[in-house]
Amino acid sequence: SDLKNTLLNYESYGHRHSPVYLIFLSLIKNFGLSYDALRFVHLNLSILLIYFFYKCLVLKFNNVEKSLLVILSLSIFLSPTFRSLAIWPSSRLPGLLFFVLSIYEFLKFQKTSLNIHLIRNIFFLIISSYISPNFSLFIIYFFYYYLKKLNFKNIIFILIFCFILALPAFYYLFILD
Secondary structure, three states: OOHHHHHHOHHHHOOOOOHHHHHHHHHHHHOOOOHHHHHHHHHHHHHHHHHHHHHHHHHHOOOOOHHHHHHHHHHHHHOHHHHHHHHOOOOHHHHHHHHHHHHHHHHHHHHHOOHHHHHHHHHHHHHHHHHOHHHHHHHHHHHHHHHHHOOHHHHHHHHHHHHHHOHHHHHHHHHOO
């Protein structure tokens, strides 16, 4: 009900989830969706995660038989952590989904060298970092890769793009304290 108060007093609520994720959950609740409907959304996110993980495997291992890649991607369902995250809303599953989308775009960039995949890679990584901050460390790997492959102009573009997308985080850390 009070966005600024939530951001300013986030640590007093005792949540380990990102405040961005908690605000997202409150928006869903304001639309009148029940917690069971939210669980249903999370269950479907898990299917999307499996699908994009499969797409990443196909890009990375294009000479491996596709049925083997399907079995490998479906083996994620064996994880008890994954199954519980599919039912009980947590920031880890949506964060992981956006992270896998980021990896998918990174692999597409490796194949095509199109800048649209580079932008999507960084964009999805930043979204995943806002939802679950532990994914933010992967920007180091991606930036190192891009530093080796791209020219100076594109590196400056990446830095400006990341800075613009990080403005809400800077505002949260430095202005809202």
